Amino acid sequence: MTLFTDTFLIALLAGVVAAGVPLLLAGLGEQLSEKAGVLNVGIEGMMLGGAYLGFYVAWASESTGLGFLAGALGGMTVAALMVLFCVRLGLNQIVIGIALTLGAEGATALLHHVQFSRLYPRLPEVATWRIPGLAEIPIVGPALFDREPVVYLALGLVPAFVWLYRRTHLGLAIQAAGDKPAALDSAGESVLAIRALSVLGCGALVGLGGAFMSIAAAGVFVPFMTHGNGFIGIVLAMLARGRPLWVLLGAALFGACLSAATALQVAGVDIPTDVVQMLPFAAVMAVLLIAGRNAKLPAALGAAYVRGER
Amino acid sequence: MTKTPLTRLGRLVSVAALCAGLGLPALAGEISSIAILTPEAGTDYGWNQQGIDGAKAAAAAAGIEAIVAENLGYGDVRPTLRELAEDKPGLIIAHASGYNTAAPEIGAETGVKVAIVDSPDALKANAVADYTASGHEGAYLAGVLAAKMSRSGTVGIVTSGEPPSWNSQSAAFAEGVKATKPDAVIRYAVIGPAAYSDAAGGKRVTESLIAAGADIIFGQGNGSSFGMLQAVETTPAADGGKVLFIDVIGDKSPIDKGFLLSSVLWNLEPVYAAMIADVKNDSFGSHNYGIALKDGSVALLKTPQIPEDVWTQVMAVKDEIVSGKITVTPHFDAESVHALVTGN
Numbered sequence: 001m002t003l004f005t006d007t008f009l010i011a012l013l014a015g016v017v018a019a020g021v022p023l024l025l026a027g028l029g030e031q032l033s034e035k036a037g038v039l040n041v042g043i044e045g046m047m048l049g050g051a052y053l054g055f056y057v058a059w060a061s062e063s064t065g066l067g068f069l070a071g072a073l074g075g076m077t078v079a080a081l082m083v084l085f086c087v088r089l090g091l092n093q094i095v096i097g098i099a100l101t102l103g104a105e106g107a108t109a110l111l112h113h114v115q116f117s118r119l120y121p122r123l124p125e126v127a128t129w130r131i132p133g134l135a136e137i138p139i140v141g142p143a144l145f146d147r148e149p150v151v152y153l154a155l156g157l158v159p160a161f162v163w164l165y166r167r168t169h170l171g172l173a174i175q176a177a178g179d180k181p182a183a184l185d186s187a188g189e190s191v192l193a194i195r196a197l198s199v200l201g202c203g204a205l206v207g208l209g210g211a212f213m214s215i216a217a218a219g220v221f222v223p224f225m226t227h228g229n230g231f232i233g234i235v236l237a238m239l240a241r242g243r244p245l246w247v248l249l250g251a252a253l254f255g256a257c258l259s260a261a262t263a264l265q266v267a268g269v270d271i272p273t274d275v276v277q278m279l280p281f282a283a284v285m286a287v288l289l290i291a292g293r294n295a296k297l298p299a300a301l302g303a304a305y306v307r308g309e310r
Numbered sequence: 311m312t313k314t315p316l317t318r319l320g321r322l323v324s325v326a327a328l329c330a331g332l333g334l335p336a337l338a339g340e341i342s343s344i345a346i347l348t349p350e351a352g353t354d355y356g357w358n359q360q361g362i363d364g365a366k367a368a369a370a371a372a373g374i375e376a377i378v379a380e381n382l383g384y385g386d387v388r389p390t391l392r393e394l395a396e397d398k399p400g401l402i403i404a405h406a407s408g409y410n411t412a413a414p415e416i417g418a419e420t421g422v423k424v425a426i427v428d429s430p431d432a433l434k435a436n437a438v439a440d441y442t443a444s445g446h447e448g449a450y451l452a453g454v455l456a457a458k459m460s461r462s463g464t465v466g467i468v469t470s471g472e473p474p475s476w477n478s479q480s481a482a483f484a485e486g487v488k489a490t491k492p493d494a495v496i497r498y499a500v501i502g503p504a505a506y507s508d509a510a511g512g513k514r515v516t517e518s519l520i521a522a523g524a525d526i527i528f529g530q531g532n533g534s535s536f537g538m539l540q541a542v543e544t545t546p547a548a549d550g551g552k553v554l555f556i557d558v559i560g561d562k563s564p565i566d567k568g569f570l571l572s573s574v575l576w577n578l579e580p581v582y583a584a585m586i587a588d589v590k591n592d593s594f595g596s597h598n599y600g601i602a603l604k605d606g607s608v609a610l611l612k613t614p615q616i617p618e619d620v621w622t623q624v625m626a627v628k629d630e631i632v633s634g635k636i637t638v639t640p641h642f643d644a645e646s647v648h649a650l651v652t653g654n
Contacts, residue, residue: 002523003523005521005522007521008518008521008522008550009439011517011518011520011521011522012518012521014517015514015515015517015518018510018513018514019510019511021513025611028379036620050574084357105370106381109350109381109383110381112351113351113353113381117351117352117354118352118564119565120355120565122536122539122540122543122567125544136326143444146555158553159404166376190350212480213509213510214509214510217510217513217514218509218510218512218513218537218538219513219537219540219544220536220537220539221352221509222354222507222509222533222534222536222537223350223381223507223533224383224533225353225507225509225533227502227505227508227510227511258502258511259518260512262499262514262515265499265500266497266498266499266518266522268497268498268517268648268652272644273472273500274503275646277500277502277503277591292647297648
């Protein structure tokens with residue numbers, strides 16, 4: 001039987017999207033937070049919060065749309081704790097981020113145990129939006145242009161963030177909060193408010209990514225299911241050094257390498273699985289390190305802002 | 311200075327009190343509890359549930375307490391191990407391959423015996439034993455069943471990693487398929503390194519295998535197996551018909567929507583019961599433990615999806631394995647699996 005049929009190639013391409021979208025949303029969210037000066041190590045926890053709440057609401061309301069909204073809200077809820085402890089109280093961002101991740105892992109596992117551990121409900125397939133014309137392109141069309149609305153939203157966010165950072169007062173304020181918060185303060189803007197807004201926005205995006213994983217990519221919630229996607233999102237954001245387009249490239253490359261790894265295994269290419277599975281990580285790091293070597297991270301990244309303190 | 315009997319008695323009482331206060335280990339043969347640690351909750355119809363249920367059953371049969379620490383994740387469990395060791399259980403069962411470095415370490419530190427998986431070479435008298443339980447005989451039967459039930463002649467194997475237990479079952483499944491239908495095509499894919507909870511990855515990879523023509527999926531994973539199940543429920547086979555799923559370790563029948571073909575069932579109670587007996591006999595750590603068809607610790611699940619005539623044929627093969635007419639040799643390394651599925 002021929003392996004590389006249209007059906008198989010479509011499944012591989014669709015796999016790129018399914019794996020790449022949560023990373024794209026996580027990377028964009030982390031980038032937003034970092035630009036404002038908050039190193040958000042807790043996005044794995046925010047993603048899990050979004051995955052659980054999104055799945056729960058989609059299952060209970062039988063509406064995937066409400067589920068995705070709830071996912072964003074779930075991420076924001078965990079992010080609100082980050083705002084309280086790191087932005088408002090100025091505590092160590094790395095310590096709080098790790099604590100939030102561990103806390104969210106425990107809380108969502110416990111909630112799952114109480115709610116779903118005997119039933120393991122699975123959701124039906126999420127309805128897709130078919131883009132006329134493009135969806136008819138062989139192989140690429142069904143995989144890329146007949147997708148869940150969240151996929152188009154995630155892709156649309158990339159130019160939106162480029163515009164936000166380059167063309168708007170808010171975008172400049174966000175970057176000032178990360179580079180020179182004292183200057184932003186002197187200009188009459190509230191550093192804490194800008195940082196809080198950015199972290200909450202990060203939580204919403206990351207939570208949406210988590211909800212995409214549980215509602216669309218898996219159709220089920222299981223404990224720890226984000227499986228390090230939040231941490232990969234942090235790596236993407238750090239290596240992309242402030243450029244949303246590079247986050248998109250990194251997420252797509254990672255997803256493509258995952259699908260390529262599956263294709264190599266299914267084709268029976270006889271090389272160690274560990275080597276095949278190292279591909280996505282190695283490729284993303286290599287490309288982004290080369291591409292992002294001249295960019296720099298915000299000067300005040302990771303530092304709490306206290307007015308009047310130098 | 312002359313020692314009086316009263317002084318000696320006083321010293322003896324003091325030493326006894328000191329020993330009690332320091333909580334020195336109970337004498338060999340005395341065991342009041344065992345403890346088990348699992349990475350996920352004991353309600354997964356799989357690895358974690360079988361481990362906890364088996365430990366509870368074995369402890370109950372021995373009249374001792376089973377202490378359960380579940381849902382611990384795949385990170386560092388040393389603090390939990392130390393906490394459990396404080397209660398001085400007769401045995402700590404570290405029920406995850408990811409725990410097989412930390413458990414012997416804490417066992418040596420606290421003097422508590424530990425049972426681990428996927429590390430047979432770690433065997434140490436009165437300290438460490440391995441129970442790399444391999445359901446390879448059951449997996450061979452699952453391969454026979456898959457070959458008989460496949461319409462396309464293509465079957466898929468999806469795993470959440472390549473630990474020895476998974477490898478031996480993947481290899482045996484492939485052998486069972488090939489022994490029954492030599493021209494069958496076997497597609498094999500691993501979700502990721504230790505992707506036990508990656509349900510989204512499980513669905514993605516399973517969909518790829520179905521797209522590659524598989525209409526029977528042999529899935530090995532913990533939480534990720536629910537993603538595999540979701541994929542077979544939502545993705546039709548190349549001929550438009552149903553894709554069927556063969557699970558491992560546990561019985562997902564209560565949550566099945568008509569896609570579960572079978573499962574290679576494990577029963578770990580006899581394994582843990584043997585460990586408790588060995589701890590009591592002071593012979594723990596002298597040998598490792600396993601499971602097999604002949605004593606019922608491995609079995610193949612019968613579901614309504616299996617026609618009676620096919621089941622009868624599969625059970626005939628089972629009888630041949632139990633009688634020794636067919637020998638299924640476990641292959642614990644990934645290279646053997648790759649060679650078997652690629653036919654090299």
